[in-house]
Amino acid sequence: MSNRKWPLMLRNVLLLALALLFLIPFYISIVYSLKSREEITASGIRFPSVFHWENYSRAMEISNFGHALKNSSIVTLVVTVVLLIVCSMASYIIARNSRNRFYNSVYYVFLAAVLIPFQVIMLPLYINLKDWGLLNTLGGLSLALIAFQIPYNIFVMTGFIKSVPRDLEEAAYIDGAGAYRTFWSVIFPVLKPITSTTFILNALAAWNDFQTSLIVVQKEAVRTLPLTQFYFIGQYSVEVNLAFAAFTLSVIPVLIFYFAAQRYIIGGMMGGAVKG
């Protein structure tokens, strides 16, 4: 009996140690964000003796947290909703016409585009957005983020839709429903496992984006959360406690989102990803 239990115990201990390794950084950022500067120097990562909550209020105030939160939320919402509509439609038509040479080649173009390094279009895109008056607007940022996510979304969704039986929509067609109605009332609901996953991945991509934002939204009024925190951390690098408070602040919304939606994230990815 004990013979069999030992390896299991060992496994659990090892796993807990690994889990700890994954959690330590979060511990550090919370501890640092609650200490005074002097205490960080004196006691490093030990648990704080006094909680300096004012680090958070100061970081929030100086970094214009509320405003950035609003900008990030707007962009993330626009990007995820547009992608959901546009990509599910496109993927559906591509998946259902995979023997058509035109749709097939469109698919392969998207597939190849997944590989395009951002640097290849960074400069011309910047110039275009400037010419169109979209620089320093949340609209311009959303537009760019949407376009960059399209190839991956289509790649994953098309794979999933291919596994959805055609009987469903054929029944609807026979009932006389048009293409749009068939799609939205019959197909779209069936796609929920994959759309919820891509929705979440898109939300993470939009929320965490740094590279594109850095180029498109430079003015303070339109900066998103990661950008605001970036500038803040840059300015207050000497004041490590404030920098970590800002860091922790910007992580909190993501964590809330993650824990609220994790059933869909991990579950959804496990369900849909490999088929894609």
Place this chain on the structure above:
Amino acid sequence: MKKNLSLLAITAVATASLAGCGSTGNDLSSSPASASSSASEKEVTINIFHHLGEEAKRNGLKAITDMTTEKYPNIKFNIQAIDYNSYNNILKTKIAAGDAPDIVFGNPIAYRDMIKAGQILDLTGESFFQELNPSALDEMTIDGKTYGVPLDIGAMGIYYNKDIFQEQGLQIPTTFSELIKVADALQAQKIIPFAHGFKDSWTAQADFQADWYGNVSKFPDFFDKVQDGSQKFADSPEFKASVERYKKRLSYSSGDDLGTDYAKSVQMFAGGKTAMLIEGDWSISEIRKNNPQGNFGFFALPFSETASDNILGISAGDAFMASAQTKHKDEVLKFFDSMNSAEGAKAWSDHSKTISANKNFTISGADPITSDIFEYIQSSRTYSFGKAYTLTGQMDAIFRKFQETVGLDQSANVDKLISHLDTDISRLLK
């Protein structure tokens, strides 16, 4: 930390500087003159943009702006501090976005590209310049036009802990081999000679420059010749010797040299954990913040074996320029006025512990470290390198990368790296 995030910002910046400067430059030329008249009584907010990392200097700046507001109640200030490594990028971004701050921190020599793009206001002939030290003023002048207003005179050299030196019976070294003897003696007593904080790689550059900039006094046109292709780094035995000395100094470890940041290295020195720190004058206030009473001094880095060669390389330190995009030229000039007034200059040097660029500066009551630097200036054992180092843009980047690579890689082959440096520079000359 400083360095890390900074470079990311470049993305933005770069982008901006690019497409930005060219186009915004055109519509700028007309604006400043016309806009300035309207704003005499109305409340005006002046945006100041700087990368002063030291809190003492930030307080000094605050004191000057408060002074200005007191005198001209309609002028208010909005001061923005940016991390050193991202500063240029963010600044260029703002300029490109047509969102330039009115007053910009920086030395004109380092911003010749922006001056060329017409982004910096020509201040030639303004009355406040009469209060300034002529050599500091000369450094602000490019092609006969003055673009910057200096606050202080800076230097890079060696901070030392007088108590440790006394306990160990050590003298201020006057030649390089004496410096090495001092370091060895300290190490033998288990005292760390130099505090190294090279996680921020600019700190390693300061170590190199403290040596080489003193050397440059003998070859004032060295960097000009590098740029016209007539001087190769490999052909300068002095340059190679300077690199070798740099590597020698860096070989005295202070622990995790490459994982320690600037702030921590200053803490180590100020806390008495190391005997010396090779840094610029900007560290005085940081040292004092960590140890207001410490018995510290400053001496020029002895690079030569001839004691009299070892002079201190100095340059105009902190300086401000005005953006050509400003709509409040009059108010900006009023700020410069109070900055250069006797009270303004005193407020700055009191806070920052630096040597004021105001020609009426006196040393009485100054920090002992500052007095040590001032003594070099008064006894003319200085060389003004500000105008000698003329590399900008990619050449500057290449030269700085070289300093990092050669210094931080213990196994680096110096000759090979110097020849690569020459190759890289010559590629740009074509």
Place this chain on the structure above:
Amino acid sequence: MALAKHRIKRELIKLSFLIPAVLFFVVIIVLPFVKGLSYSFTDWDGISESRNFIGFKNYSLLFQDHNLLKPLKNTLFFWVVTLIGTNGIGLMMALAVNGSGRFNRALRTVFFLPFVLSLVLVAFLWTYLYSEILYPYFGVKSLLGNPHTVMWGISIMAIWKDAGYCMVIYLAALQLVPAEYYEAAKVEGAGLFRRFISVTLPMIVPALTANITLLTGWGLKVFDYPMTATGGGPGNASETLAIYVYNYTFPYNQAGYGQAAAIMLLVLVFAITAVVAGLLRRKEVEM
């Protein structure tokens, strides 16, 4: 006639499903791409009004630059190390937490956690992890400051962030393995390792393919990690191809040359991915 009209209408409706996505894609990616391609044949600095056509000169200069070797080596190093590390650790974690139960679910949540953070924050955290934990408590000098270890340091933070993602993909595949397979293998007396090779491995090949392809793309394009953690330094010790491109395009004001380097990077990414995908497909067929 009516029939043809009906067909055209049907084709148009089909197209209308596709057009919004294609429009976004063409305007934001394809047009700039073509524009960028044309820059690569010019001497444009990115600022001035004038640019001259100089043919393939940028490309030939590119191949003469000895400074290109370091970024190339770094990029390939990062790709290989993260490919092996992220997949290996992701697979091990998946095997360990494959199962129901609260403990397993909690661990899955923890292991996936870093993936939801932004790259900037991960890099910020790790620069402190290296200097505040590893040296003071374990005496390990920061990997990021040393030119010889900096790429390891950067690879480790990438593995930490992305291993959870690979884990989830492997979990998905593992759940498709019928329990009877294991039972049958057990009855035949196969050990743990043997069971992994003969039962698990063949079943997770699709997941392996997906992960390898994905990590190849991420790895070869790597930009954010070294840019945020070290800025490509010390010196150019952690410069990758994407950073090289970036430096020339922006700070160095050689937009034409930078764009040529970008195109070369694109070709490299496509070529390596094609080779890798080809190899994987052949393996998949064999298994």
